[in-house]
Every structure is written in structure tokens, then in C-alpha cells.
Amino acid sequence: MPTAAVLPKGTFSDEAARYFFQGVPVELKYQKMIADVFKSTARGDTDWSVVPIENTIDGSVSLHMDWLVHEVDLPIRAEWVFPAIQNLVGRRSELTGAEGGDWDPSKITKVLSHPVAMAQCYEFLRSRLPHAELETLSSTAEAIRTVHANPGLGWAAIGTHTAAADYGLDVLQEGVTDHDNNYTRFLLVGDKPFDKPGASHYKTSILITLPEDYPGALHQVLSAFAWRRVNLSRIESRPTKKKLGNYYFFIDIEMSLDTVLLPAAIAEIEAIGCQVRILGSYPSYPYEG
Amino acid sequence: MPTAAVLPKGTFSDEAARYFFQGVPVELKYQKMIADVFKSTARGDTDWSVVPIENTIDGSVSLHMDWLVHEVDLPIRAEWVFPAIQNLVGRRSELTGAEGGDWDPSKITKVLSHPVAMAQCYEFLRSRLPHAELETLSSTAEAIRTVHANPGLGWAAIGTHTAAADYGLDVLQEGVTDHDNNYTRFLLVGDKPFDKPGASHYKTSILITLPEDYPGALHQVLSAFAWRRVNLSRIESRPTKKKLGNYYFFIDIEMSLDTVLLPAAIAEIEAIGCQVRILGSYPSYPYEG
CATH class of the missing domain: 3.40.190.10 (Periplasmic binding protein-like II)
Incomplete structure (x- = not known):
């Protein structure tokens, strides 16, 4: 397998x-x-x-x-x-109010999570659990493991459904991140090809290194895509690590390399002295609930 | 103050x-x-x-x-x-070999750090401390605090000079990250102005939201900078969070807003229907050892 x-x-x-x-x-x-x-x-x-x-x-x-x-x-x-959905995870049985029913926020004494997950749920924590102590750990999985290992203290974690299920804990509240559309x-x-049905479209990712850093260099590179009406879905400059201020560009293109337009654009970009490295041409799969 | x-x-x-x-x-x-x-x-x-x-x-x-x-x-x-330099931190006294002298790598039983700091020192850990157990914590500061709290076990941390000094631990080896030029x-x-001498240049950061996502939109925006020979030092697309595939662009410009060229370029970009938000125009300070 x-x-x-x-x-x-x-x-x-x-x-x-x-x-x-x-x-x-x-x-x-x-x-x-x-x-x-x-x-x-x-x-x-x-x-x-x-x-x-x-x-x-x-x-x-x-x-x-x-x-x-x-x-x-x-x-x-x-x-x-x-x-990127995070959930509030704990033991419902130890967090139920006096009158029974669902979990009672005031019973939660401490919330454990990864620092970034914690930051993504900042408003939720502030409005729903303002009294709870916050403790950061190295991962959300570690946070859920720690809650599992410490029963009876009113601890809860922010983490995944998967880890909650693995440790037999309850998802008290789903989707506690402040922004939904994350x-x-x-x-x-990997070297091995991969394919499965259901791709929504194909993409190609390339890395472009400019011969030298001059004003308008990136603009010149993008011209090769613009006049062909090739759509770019992401562009990002990153330092080359050779010299501060020396950058390369990651570009994601909404097109398979297996077309006429894209290889022609890349050949043009190479002809003006840029190095182009193809990181991959691959199917993109949407999220389907 | x-x-x-x-x-x-x-x-x-x-x-x-x-x-x-x-x-x-x-x-x-x-x-x-x-x-x-x-x-x-x-x-x-x-x-x-x-x-x-x-x-x-x-x-x-x-x-x-x-x-x-x-x-x-x-x-x-x-x-x-x-x-972005990380250091190997511990107690030299408990890590010295039988013949005295400097610390002995084989005496280190465990290395604690933040997961990303650990990854940045991967080659160092593999070549110098292949026998040591690795444990990840929520920050390098927490790792150093933990080593401080557990003397006599041969534990070391990867973290900052500052935290090592705060906890009275020794920097066993400086600069253990795999890449130097990080x-x-x-x-x-903040709302309060800031200034100190020693800036190497001025920069302006803007956020551009395109009216709609069409091929060549970014190219058109960059034209406004390119023909004025205004240099951009960073460009990055980020999802708007409103809709997947809807992006805005962070652009860093190597120029103060307090010039003729830059306001003119921004006015032009707004005129073609883009939203431009100025995140700041500010001095940039180089690292001076």
C-alpha cells in the first residue's frame, strides 16, 4: 500500500x-x-x-x-x-451544571491549546470563558492528550475532532474560531504520481528567480502571463537566503503545464534571463464537507 | 516613559x-x-x-x-x-566530560524547544546530538524555563541568549540554526510616532484589494510602479476571508510616502477601481551586530 x-x-x-x-x-x-x-x-x-x-x-x-x-x-x-476549524474539547460529564443538561462554561477552569490556535479563538475565549486560565502547549494534539490525562480538574482543550475521538473526549462546541472562512x-x-477523481481544476506552481533586482522586474515577468490572460492565484516573494533583499517569487497558475500557453510563457520568462523552476503541475481538490 | x-x-x-x-x-x-x-x-x-x-x-x-x-x-x-539565531542552552557544569573542559554532547539526554526552532536546527541536532531525545514545547522561553527547573538530568534547550541569561543557564553553542542567513x-x-537615528531607508506598506479577480489585474497594478521605476521589496497575496479565491495584496515599496512619485502611483491604482489602504510609511533599521 x-x-x-x-x-x-x-x-x-x-x-x-x-x-x-x-x-x-x-x-x-x-x-x-x-x-x-x-x-x-x-x-x-x-x-x-x-x-x-x-x-x-x-x-x-x-x-x-x-x-x-x-x-x-x-x-x-x-x-x-x-x-481550519478548531473545537472546544473536554469531558461533558465533569462540566455539566447542577441542573444537568449541556456543559456549563463556568465549570471550565483552564483551556489548553497551541498558541496560534488560541489566538484564532481569541474572541470566543474572551466572551465565553473569560474566567478560564489559558495554557499554551506545542500542539493541539498535545493539549487534548493533557486534558485526557488530567480528569476531574475542569480542563478543556482547543483542537481537532480527530484527537478528541482518539482520546475519547467530547466536542463541547464546534467551530470556536473567530473567523468562519478560514x-x-x-x-x-513526492516522486510517485497521484490521482483521484474529483479535482476541480489543475494548477502549476513555479519558482522564479530574477537575474537582478531592478524596479519593474516582476512586472516584466507578469507581462508574459497577463497578455496571454493566464490567471495567477497566488504570488509571494521570499528572500533567497543568499543575500538580504535578494528575492525569488512563488507563483501559482490556474492552468496545467500540459497546455500551449503556459510552456510558451515560461520559455519567454527564461529568455529574459530569469530562472524558472517548476515545483509541480497538479490537480486541486475542493472541500466537500 | x-x-x-x-x-x-x-x-x-x-x-x-x-x-x-x-x-x-x-x-x-x-x-x-x-x-x-x-x-x-x-x-x-x-x-x-x-x-x-x-x-x-x-x-x-x-x-x-x-x-x-x-x-x-x-x-x-x-x-x-x-x-534568527538559536543557541544550545544548558548547564555547562553538569555536561562536562570526565576529563573536564567544555561540554560533552554525549551527556545531553534530551533537547527541548519550540517545534519550528527545532526544525530550523534539524541538521545540527542530527549530526551533533543524534542520541538525544527531542521534546517540543510552546516556546523557546518555556523550553529554557523547563531546563532550569530540572537540573541534573542532562537536559538542554534551543533558545535565545536573553532567556539563557534570565535563568542563569549557559550558552553551550551559539548559532545552531542550519542556515546562517536567516x-x-x-x-x-501604534498611533504614537516613533523615530530614532540610524535608519537605512524609508519604506511604505500598502494593501491593495482588486475590484474583481481577472487575469492580468495584478500586472495592471504593478504597471503604475514599474513605469515610475519605483522598487517593490515584497509582494504577497492573501485570501480576503470573504470568499475563497478572493485575494488582496500586501506590497512593500522602497520609498517614503512623502515623495511625488508614490502618491501619484497610488492615485492611479485607485482610479482603475482598486482599494488602497496605507498600512504605514516608516523608517527601516538594519541590523548592526
């Missing part, structure tokens, strides 16, 4: 991976850190890596992009989005 | 803030989470917020940018860069 390296059990990445691989025979291989995820696939121990890449609490987006560019050479095989993008990277 | 809200004592942000405010009379007010940092300044309890904004381990860059845009309305007053950008935001 093919294998995919993913961050630890019960993390947000684990939940997104389980969702994505529904009906696809893939074995998840849990790794302690994102570096282990990438290295596992680069060594050939796993077929793919699951990498959170935008708007994520599982690590640092820029670190993950840097790894993808500097440390490994693994093509992107698929992309999916997954709602989606995290995940990439599947 | 003016006050600045900053993430907890001993974090990387704390170290960068102490460096930046050398010789400037400012009192640091430590806050538990980035949300508290922003809110403190927005409420008027502090004059400025210290916000890590690029390539940071203190939280999530995109979350910080989102707060700056959606949750508060605080102009950027200054920018500085600070080297700088973190910090912003100072």
Missing part, C-alpha cells in the same frame, strides 16, 4: 490527511517534525509528504516553503483545502 | 525588542499572546506593539498580518531586522 508521511496523530495535518485519503488506500506514517516528514519521502521511506502550506497552525508556512525549495526536490502531486491549503509532494 | 507590548519574556520577540530599543527609553509590557499584544495597543494601554512579521518562530506570520489588517487599525511606525523582520505599530 502506498504511504504518506504526516505530522503527529491528532494534529490538524493528520485530520486533513485522513479527510483527503478517504477511499484511497494509503497508509499514514506519523513523523515528529516537518523536517522528518520531508526527509522520510526524500529518502524513499514514504511515497508522499503531507505539507500544510497556507494559513496553518502546524508549524511555519515559510519554513515549509523553504524546505520544499532548498532541502528536498519533490514535485507537488496534489493540493486540497481543508477548513481554509488551510495542503500539498501532497 | 513610552511603552511597547511584546510577546513573553525570553521569547525571540523579546530579544529583538530589547535590541531595537537600546538607548531608547521604552518600557516593555509582556503579553501572553499576539492577540493581547495588538489589543493592548489598540485599547491605548501601550503606545506600540512589537510584531514579528516574516520568517519567525513566534507565532504565525499570516495570522499576524491578518490581525494587522482585520482586527486593529494601527499604522506601522518602524521596521527592523534581527538575526533574518526575521519586526514591525513597530
